[in-house]
Amino acid sequence: MHGPTSIMPLRVEGLSFEVNGRRLLTEVDLTLDRGGVVALVGPNGAGKSLFLRLCHGLLTPSAGAVRWGDGDGRRAGVKAHAMVFQKPVMLRRSVGANLTHALAAAGHGRAARRRRVEEALVRFRLDHLADRPARVLSGGEQQRLAIARAWALDVETLFLDEPTSQLDPAATRAIEETIVMLEGEGRTIVLATHDLAQARRLARRVLFVLGGRIHEDAPAAAFFTEPKTPEGIAFLAGDLLA
Amino acid sequence: MEVAGFLAAAAEIFGGSIPGFWPIVGLSLGVTLTAVALAALIGMPAGALLAVSRFPGRTILIVTINALMGLPPVVAGLLIFLLLSRSGPLGFFGWLFTPKAMILAQVVLVLPIVVALTRQTIEDLWREYAEHLASLDLTGIRAVPTLLWEARFSLLTGLLAGFGRASAEVGAVLIVGGNIVGHTRTMTTAIALETSKGDLPLALGLGAALLVLTLGLNILAFGVGRVGARNAG
Numbered sequence A: 001m002h003g004p005t006s007i008m009p010l011r012v013e014g015l016s017f018e019v020n021g022r023r024l025l026t027e028v029d030l031t032l033d034r035g036g037v038v039a040l041v042g043p044n045g046a047g048k049s050l051f052l053r054l055c056h057g058l059l060t061p062s063a064g065a066v067r068w069g070d071g072d073g074r075r076a077g078v079k080a081h082a083m084v085f086q087k088p089v090m091l092r093r094s095v096g097a098n099l100t101h102a103l104a105a106a107g108h109g110r111a112a113r114r115r116r117v118e119e120a121l122v123r124f125r126l127d128h129l130a131d132r133p134a135r136v137l138s139g140g141e142q143q144r145l146a147i148a149r150a151w152a153l154d155v156e157t158l159f160l161d162e163p164t165s166q167l168d169p170a171a172t173r174a175i176e177e178t179i180v181m182l183e184g185e186g187r188t189i190v191l192a193t194h195d196l197a198q199a200r201r202l203a204r205r206v207l208f209v210l211g212g213r214i215h216e217d218a219p220a221a222a223f224f225t226e227p228k229t230p231e232g233i234a235f236l237a238g239d240l241l242a
Numbered sequence B: 001m002e003v004a005g006f007l008a009a010a011a012e013i014f015g016g017s018i019p020g021f022w023p024i025v026g027l028s029l030g031v032t033l034t035a036v037a038l039a040a041l042i043g044m045p046a047g048a049l050l051a052v053s054r055f056p057g058r059t060i061l062i063v064t065i066n067a068l069m070g071l072p073p074v075v076a077g078l079l080i081f082l083l084l085s086r087s088g089p090l091g092f093f094g095w096l097f098t099p100k101a102m103i104l105a106q107v108v109l110v111l112p113i114v115v116a117l118t119r120q121t122i123e124d125l126w127r128e129y130a131e132h133l134a135s136l137d138l139t140g141i142r143a144v145p146t147l148l149w150e151a152r153f154s155l156l157t158g159l160l161a162g163f164g165r166a167s168a169e170v171g172a173v174l175i176v177g178g179n180i181v182g183h184t185r186t187m188t189t190a191i192a193l194e195t196s197k198g199d200l201p202l203a204l205g206l207g208a209a210l211l212v213l214t215l216g217l218n219i220l221a222f223g224v225g226r227v228g229a230r231n232a233g
Ligand SMILES: Nc1ncnc2c1ncn2[C@@H]1O[C@H](COP(=O)(O)OP(=O)(O)OP(=O)(O)O)[C@@H](O)[C@H]1O
Pocket: A019, A024, A042, A043, A044, A045, A046, A047, A048, A049, A050, A051, A086
């Protein structure tokens, strides 16, 4: 997809973030190559969401930088990466209109919008809810809509912040299948999750975040079978206190 | 006056047998509708922009606009009178004692309400939506259309309140309009004049019309709120 050039790799260099002198993220250095699912795991408050928001450009680093491989993360002036937030953000309009709005913001024409909205509604099993005000949907339905909205944008790289935290098993499986499909199309998915089985199923690489640092960075198979640090072992055993 | 007499007078007036009633009502509504529309056209984008931008002096500007909401109408009328009077800076318009002057006066009264209300509403929404909109590359002024639409129900309710304030106002339109019969006589100025002349039927009829208008506006505002609640969840 998207031809030979890519906005990847994403280079994170000496990335730090602080608020009122409090270090929340400390000197993160890593490169995310094109393709594959990268899972961010770690206890509550470790800095996973912050890291995703910094990569997506929503926060300005206190030090260091986030560098995209090509086009400043854009294709023809349009952002080629999208993010699904931990808490779904719903506009005060219908489910369909929420999708349309995102597509319009990305500059899609009327016909393309209509087609894409229809596809997203069907794929994410939201078609029966199309005219419902988005804010009256259940938590899981809102989460599905948020993912559908990001999917509809057809971006190269997706930042997903605990996208299945509120979903039932069937919906979770459907989203995981979507993630695998997106990966198969050559897209890159960066996924924060507390569902370790999910990380194990989907990820090729795991970033274990602890106390605002990348504590371990390993191939998924290696991390889940032989974590290198005592904290990694404790985390996987469910014994790590944040 | 007893109720029966009042009703009889009202029937007589609404029936059109008192000359001057409907033209006065028409002029009042026309002036106020135009003023509110202009205030909305200017005030909503301005308020939204104020909500999403940061610049030195912003706080002072917001406090000033909030203070202007309490501007006494007669003072607003006096200022516009001075501006529009023959020797005033805008005297060449020749607007004094015309409906245009009254529209200007009401815009001045309603605009601060619209700007302040929009700013507050949009700023609250902005807090909720800033990250999502930034994610879609809608930052600063590019976020304004979305935010205005998200705020549509609150803003409409605010405009109705502005309409109520403007249509009930008497001091400013009296000063800049001059209460000229058939030209700049509105419901409120007519009531003031007719009451002082002792012509109660017309005053009462116009008073009833104003009450009906107020009631109608409130019903409308209530309906807007209900629809809004259903849509916003
Ligand atoms: N804007 C902010 N101001 C102050 N502190 C913040 C801000 N944003 C995040 N934090 C703090 O930074 C730390 C990391 O937050 P973050 O949301 O990244 O955690 P997380 O790893 O995503 O946790 P969770 O698993 O609970 O989602 C937390 O301690 C949080 O309180």
